[in-house]
Amino acid sequence: MTQDVEKDGHNFKREMLAALPNLRAFAISLIRSRDRADDLVQDTIMKAWAKQESYQPGTNMRAWLVTILRNEFYSQIRKSGREVQDTDGAYTSRLSVPPEQHGSVDLHDFRQALEKLPDDQREAILLIGASGFAYEEAAEICGCPVGTIKSRVSRARMRLQELLGIENENEFGPDAQTTAVTAAMGLR
Amino acid sequence: MSMFQSDQDSSDNGAGPSVPDSGRAVITRKLRELYDAVQDEGIPDKFLDLLEKLDEAERRSKASGE
Numbered sequence: 677m678t679q680d681v682e683k684d685g686h687n688f689k690r691e692m693l694a695a696l697p698n699l700r701a702f703a704i705s706l707i708r709s710r711d712r713a714d715d716l717v718q719d720t721i722m723k724a725w726a727k728q729e730s731y732q733p734g735t736n737m738r739a740w741l742v743t744i745l746r747n748e749f750y751s752q753i754r755k756s757g758r759e760v761q762d763t764d765g766a767y768t769s770r771l772s773v774p775p776e777q778h779g780s781v782d783l784h785d786f787r788q789a790l791e792k793l794p795d796d797q798r799e800a801i802l803l804i805g806a807s808g809f810a811y812e813e814a815a816e817i818c819g820c821p822v823g824t825i826k827s828r829v830s831r832a833r834m835r836l837q838e839l840l841g842i843e844n845e846n847e848f849g850p851d852a853q854t855t856a857v858t859a860a861m862g863l864r
Numbered sequence: 865m866s867m868f869q870s871d872q873d874s875s876d877n878g879a880g881p882s883v884p885d886s887g888r889a890v891i892t893r894k895l896r897e898l899y900d901a902v903q904d905e906g907i908p909d910k911f912l913d914l915l916e917k918l919d920e921a922e923r924r925s926k927a928s929g930e
Contacts, residue, residue, distance in 0.1 A: 689919055696911060701902035705895075714908065721911060725918045783901070786894040806895035833891055842887040 688728050691737040692721070698807060699741050705802050706749070708791055716752075720745040739809065743817045746799070781840050789839035793832055800828035801836070 699720065703713035723744050724731070731740055790798055796818075803814040804825070811829075815822040836842075 689915055693907065693912075693915065696907050697903040697905075698899070700907075701899040704902050705898050714910075717911065718914060721914055722918070725915075781890060781894055783894065783897055787898065790898075801891075802895065805892050806899045833888060836891050837887045840890075842890055 687733060688731065691733075692724065692741070695738045695741050696721075698738055699745060702742060702802055702807055703745060703749075705790070705806065706795075706799055716745055716749055719748050723748065736813065738807070739813050739817055742803070742807065742809075746817060781842070785840065786836075789836050792839060793835055797828045797832040797835070800825050801832035804829050 696717070700713070700717050703717050703720075704710055707713040707716065720741060724741055731737070790801075793801070799818065800814065803809045803817060804811065809817065811822050811825050814825045818825065
């Protein structure tokens, strides 16, 4: 019996370790301050550990942890009664990003665009587009209907495209420019 | 071994008609780069230490409770 408990405990820890890098990526992408994000991950680890009895082994550990982290995040916002802002830009400046190929969106620019989204939209597009959750899972994590997640993701994508200046069918580069010029000329 | 489902994006065509696919692809790629940059850092030691301590504390309390 004791053996089983001990084994479960080890599996729990192992599953949690496996889920941590992705959880932390979510936190750091959601929150502008890396320090705050790591604090939140730490709180999540402790909360999750304390309530590990409520975790069903073999179910989705990542979804379970993200749910805890998210609840913690919003409850901290409610408690402090303020929006979480990174006024000094610490978040954006912390990660230095090597310059990318000409014609592609710089990761730094992308991060800044992401920050301009409302929390609920940023959260939705991260869960779907980066964490790799299904819409149904994301809906469960956020405690809202699937349709709400879909519309948040859709609005987030449109807003990001706007902010990054991504035009229609073509990605950047000469083709997109040519198309834009041609289109502009056609209007005259 | 990717955490991502590569077909995630194509499965959500019902989400909204107005975002063209390639713009969507750019965004998806960037989101993943963002995650990769963090995930490549690995798990910070403080989290490993924390888990170790939690595990240790639990084992001790179990041992003393028996």
